[in-house]
Amino acid sequence: MATNLVSLVMQFLTPDMIGRIATAFELDRSKAQPAVSSAVPALLAAFNDTATQPGGAQKLADAAGQQASTLRNFASALAAGGQSSLYEDGSRMLLSLVGAQNQNALTEAIATFTGLNQGATGSLLGILAPIIMGTIAQHQGTRGLDAKGIANLFASQRENIAAALPSVFGILLRRTNLLNSLSDATGMATAAGSEAMQEASATRLVAAAHQHGADAAHASSNWLYWLLATAAVAALLIYFAATK
Numbered sequence: 001m002a003t004n005l006v007s008l009v010m011q012f013l014t015p016d017m018i019g020r021i022a023t024a025f026e027l028d029r030s031k032a033q034p035a036v037s038s039a040v041p042a043l044l045a046a047f048n049d050t051a052t053q054p055g056g057a058q059k060l061a062d063a064a065g066q067q068a069s070t071l072r073n074f075a076s077a078l079a080a081g082g083q084s085s086l087y088e089d090g091s092r093m094l095l096s097l098v099g100a101q102n103q104n105a106l107t108e109a110i111a112t113f114t115g116l117n118q119g120a121t122g123s124l125l126g127i128l129a130p131i132i133m134g135t136i137a138q139h140q141g142t143r144g145l146d147a148k149g150i151a152n153l154f155a156s157q158r159e160n161i162a163a164a165l166p167s168v169f170g171i172l173l174r175r176t177n178l179l180n181s182l183s184d185a186t187g188m189a190t191a192a193g194s195e196a197m198q199e200a201s202a203t204r205l206v207a208a209a210h211q212h213g214a215d216a217a218h219a220s221s222n223w224l225y226w227l228l229a230t231a232a233v234a235a236l237l238i239y240f241a242a243t244k
Contacts, residue, residue: 066093089130
């Protein structure tokens, strides 16, 4: 059976494991599953882009080698309350592999798509990156953990990665540079519906996220604002009553 790297990662990220991650980071469980399902192929797309850069495949091979024991120790580290260390180490690794711009683009796109705030999304990415690298290390073994082996692995996975991206989410990522290295394979990620309809859906999704932020900011206005508004309404009522 042909290798599907997305499926291999998700075999580790069972609903129970995702629930543990959500609990450890106090995430909304209803949002954690779609966040993970979108973040895994998005991270793989970003790593695939890294693999195409000069020296990138070697960086990925080195990172995978450092995460060889991650899957074996992850559950116990999470149970012991080590999520902060896992997240911080993973975030540093992610930054070194994809750069700050791509890391921020990933965080923003996933936050927009799932409704998680960017802090929670950043934590999730920091946790998932070592899991992906640990899966690669486990799959490739010591013989395949070199630049050539990693480059060949990602080259073989482009269609699988593209197909795993939810269609509207794929549109959000295409507004960044994260999918450039997937080339024509990204068409599989956006095949459902016309391009115009998907663009409209993505635009509505972004607009909804912005509106959510605006509503949150509005709701947090201080009590004086609401007091003044109430007083203004009361004054208008008195005025209209007096003019009758």
